[in-house]
Amino acid sequence: MAEARTSTPRERYRTQVRAEIKEHAWEQIATAGASALSLNAISKRMGMSGPALYRYFDGRDELITELIRDAYRSQADTFRAAAEAGADLAGLAHALRTWALEDPQRYFLIFGTPVPGYRAPDDITEIAAEIMTVIVDACAALPSEPTPDGAAEAFDTHLETHRQWARDHPASPAALRRALSFWTRMHGVLSLELAGQFTGMGFDPALLYAAELEGLLGP
Structure with a gap:
């Protein structure tokens, strides 16, 4: 036929x-x-x-939405492929860096300065949630961290009842905290690097990225 x-x-x-x-x-x-x-x-x-x-x-906003959707979909597919190939949290970090350096403008469209007056539709939020789920899965698979104290303990307690951003993933509060730390620390280094903030400082941003990752993973 x-x-x-x-x-x-x-x-x-x-x-x-x-x-x-x-x-x-x-x-x-x-x-x-x-x-x-x-x-x-x-x-x-x-x-x-x-x-x-x-x-x-129909207009600028629809075009921007398409570009943002494509960018998030690309990152989600990159993370999903890495996870399916057996990548752990360190592997995801390297996949993120490679993806960001391949196309800095794509990176900044979704992680840079917001476009004034623009609000992404719900389906894009769902794609972003896919990315976070892969990260939380990887964090949940790591060995448990030492019992937290001070601010970390307070934040873990807070996360017990504020986990909707992780789509109520069953991971422990400590794993959720590690996922958020991964997200903020890795993106912090990448955003500064891609914006040229390290230019002229005389060190290799790749080594800083690796050091931040090592500190995040712990001993």
């Missing part, structure tokens, strides 16, 4: 044009940032009229 056609020539053309629009959008973002994204400028680059381009995207 012949295979059913999954798309028409018109649908394939539409997909190609949308992909080209997104390519030009990434070029704009790399040059001037997401807040300066202009559909009119993209239409001129593509030799289209403004109204013609709006047949493919």
